[in-house]
Amino acid sequence: MNIIAIETATAACAVGVRTSGGVEVTRVVDEHRRHTESLMPGVAGLLEECGLTARDIERVVVDRGPGLFTGLRVGIATASSLAQALGCGIVGVTSLELLAHGARDAGVRGTLVSAVDGRRGEVFVQTFRLGDSVEPVGPPEVARPRNVVIEWATNGAPVTFSGDGVGRYCSDFDAVPNGTVFAQSVPSVHAALALGGSRGPGDTISPLYLREADAVANFSTRERSP
Amino acid sequence: MTVVLGIETSCDETAAAVVDDRFHVVSSVIESSIDQHRAFGGVVPELAGRAHVATIGPVVARALLAAGLDLHRPAIDAVAVTSGPGLIGSLLVGLSAAKAYAMAWGVPFVGVNHLEGHLFAPLLEQADLEWPLLTLLVSGGHSMIVLQSGPGDHQVLGESIDDAAGEAYDKVARWLGLGYPGGPEIDRLAQAGRAGALKLPVSMTGADYDLSFSGLKTAVVRATEKHGDVALADVAASFQAAVCEQLLRKLRAALEHYDVAGVALAGGVAANSALRLGVGELAAEFAIACHLPTKEMCTDNAAMIAAAGLYRLAADGPSPMNLSASPNWQLVDVP
Numbered sequence: 336m337n338i339i340a341i342e343t344a345t346a347a348c349a350v351g352v353r354t355s356g357g358v359e360v361t362r363v364v365d366e367h368r369r370h371t372e373s374l375m376p377g378v379a380g381l382l383e384e385c386g387l388t389a390r391d392i393e394r395v396v397v398d399r400g401p402g403l404f405t406g407l408r409v410g411i412a413t414a415s416s417l418a419q420a421l422g423c424g425i426v427g428v429t430s431l432e433l434l435a436h437g438a439r440d441a442g443v444r445g446t447l448v449s450a451v452d453g454r455r456g457e458v459f460v461q462t463f464r465l466g467d468s469v470e471p472v473g474p475p476e477v478a479r480p481r482n483v484v485i486e487w488a489t490n491g492a493p494v495t496f497s498g499d500g501v502g503r504y505c506s507d508f509d510a511v512p513n514g515t516v517f518a519q520s521v522p523s524v525h526a527a528l529a530l531g532g533s534r535g536p537g538d539t540i541s542p543l544y545l546r547e548a549d550a551v552a553n554f555s556t557r558e559r560s561p
Numbered sequence: 562m563t564v565v566l567g568i569e570t571s572c573d574e575t576a577a578a579v580v581d582d583r584f585h586v587v588s589s590v591i592e593s594s595i596d597q598h599r600a601f602g603g604v605v606p607e608l609a610g611r612a613h614v615a616t617i618g619p620v621v622a623r624a625l626l627a628a629g630l631d632l633h634r635p636a637i638d639a640v641a642v643t644s645g646p647g648l649i650g651s652l653l654v655g656l657s658a659a660k661a662y663a664m665a666w667g668v669p670f671v672g673v674n675h676l677e678g679h680l681f682a683p684l685l686e687q688a689d690l691e692w693p694l695l696t697l698l699v700s701g702g703h704s705m706i707v708l709q710s711g712p713g714d715h716q717v718l719g720e721s722i723d724d725a726a727g728e729a730y731d732k733v734a735r736w737l738g739l740g741y742p743g744g745p746e747i748d749r750l751a752q753a754g755r756a757g758a759l760k761l762p763v764s765m766t767g768a769d770y771d772l773s774f775s776g777l778k779t780a781v782v783r784a785t786e787k788h789g790d791v792a793l794a795d796v797a798a799s800f801q802a803a804v805c806e807q808l809l810r811k812l813r814a815a816l817e818h819y820d821v822a823g824v825a826l827a828g829g830v831a832a833n834s835a836l837r838l839g840v841g842e843l844a845a846e847f848a849i850a851c852h853l854p855t856k857e858m859c860t861d862n863a864a865m866i867a868a869a870g871l872y873r874l875a876a877d878g879p880s881p882m883n884l885s886a887s888p889n890w891q892l893v894d895v896p
């Protein structure tokens with residue numbers, strides 16, 4: 336099965352292609368939030384490199400977040416429209432599980448906390464157990480980095496942190512006594528290709544925001560003025 | 562024959578349409594997230610972006626189905642999409658989808674200026690109209706008088722130096738405690754009011770074609786604070802009359818200066834009953850054609866984007882796949 340993966344949950348934009356012949360190419364095509372500009376040229380470039388055309392795509396995998404809201408919408412609108420127009424299956428994966436799989440693929444074992452930068456002083460986090468497989472320990476959540484750090488410092492158990500949320504608040508995460516920082520900012524596109532190939536496709540993919548839209552959250556405190 | 566799929570997501574409408582090169586609208590589908598914004602008195606960008614990403618796929622599927630086209634191998638020749646101006650988070654959804662459809666179907670795509678799209682709306686209702694045209698383009702985001710010498714050949718004669726006309730309607734409606742959007746509400750109330758009840762200043766009496774509505778909004782606030790007992794209908798009628806007087810005075814000045822074959826109204830405020838009446842009277846007085854859009858052509862729609870896309874594709878060729886959205890793209894900067 337020819338699979339493409341689209342990754343736009345963080346400031347980076349990454350794409351991947353895995354052909355039915357077993358050839359796999361993954362690439363970070365931008366690191367500065369230019370998802371709109373870099374995504375489609377990136378997809379076109381990778382397809383060409385692999386000797387495929389758009390019509391050859393048999394499955395689309397997309398990171399549905401949590402992460403940058405606009406980035407997620409660019410990735411999901413692109414992935415959904417591709418799948419819809421090609422009549423192929425689409426699989427949604429989360430940024431947090433891609434970070435966990437990426438760490439496991441690199442040899443990390445034990446407890447891992449994925450943390451994606453959520454802006455406004457918050458991170459999107461989820462805890463996993465990495466062993467023979469990757470098992471989520473809890474649900475994805477929004478948290479203050481400091482609270483995550485305090486929780487694990489108090490807990491005392493060995494833990495590995497990964498994701499661009501860790502990079503952004505590295506001085507906080509570095510301070511956890513039994514904590515190790517695994518440097519990985521972009522959710523693993525290789526993992527997305529692997530998961531996309533093994534999971535059953537869904538119908539529609541919606542972004543995993545984990546946070547209400549601004550106006551909704553602020554409505555009760557809004558003043559009406561002319 | 563060239564057939565284009567148009568996509569529009571610049572504000573709260575998610576729209577898709579199929580239009581052919583004789584400017585015949587084969588299908589047109591519009592979904593709006595306006596109900597989600599009413600409580601906030603204006604379009605909330607994040608809510609609009611969320612709605613677009615959920616709606617774009619179904620809307621495109623409906624437009625293709627209504628046109629009798631196959632979703633996977635539609636007989637279309639290009640995809641046209643609004644790439645500006647508008648809300649950045651909303652524009653990006655349509656732009657991303659358009660690029661993906663174009664790549665999947667192996668057809669070119671073209672980014673279209675939303676305002677130029679509005680200027681193509683009259684062609685969709687009368688393909689053989691005569692040029693040149695003077696067009697009053699009035700919406701929640703823009704107010705301008707445009708001289709159109711032909712399709713895609715336009716010159717902005719003047720525009721609002723502050724608020725757009727539709728924006729003034731929304732702000733006054735909010736001040737009066739009316740619902741959002743304010744245009745239809747004020748228009749409805751004004752039918753039963755006396756236009757002379759409130760003394761409001763006539764803005765922009767200069768010789769140019771520029772417009773201004775910010776002062777008028779402030780004047781309504783002052784006048785109603787001073788005379789708290791004025792009936793709501795009278796305030797609405799007085800405000801509406803002042804807006805129309807300014808727009809029609811500038812349009813008249815333009816008609817006296819430029820020899821045109823017709824006059825056109827475009828944009829959301831083109832649905833306003835008093836403005837339609839006034840523009841109709843001006844056209845009759847100058848004995849020229851009058852192009853008043855149907856309700857569907859006033860609102861943001863994708864048929865007008867497809868029409869402008871047909872023209873831009875022929876004139877300038879397709880857009881590159883790395884095209885980004887231009888939230889502040891001015892009409893004077895087209896192409």
Ligand SMILES: [Zn+2]
Pocket residue numbers: 675679700828829860861
């Ligand atoms: Zn518009």
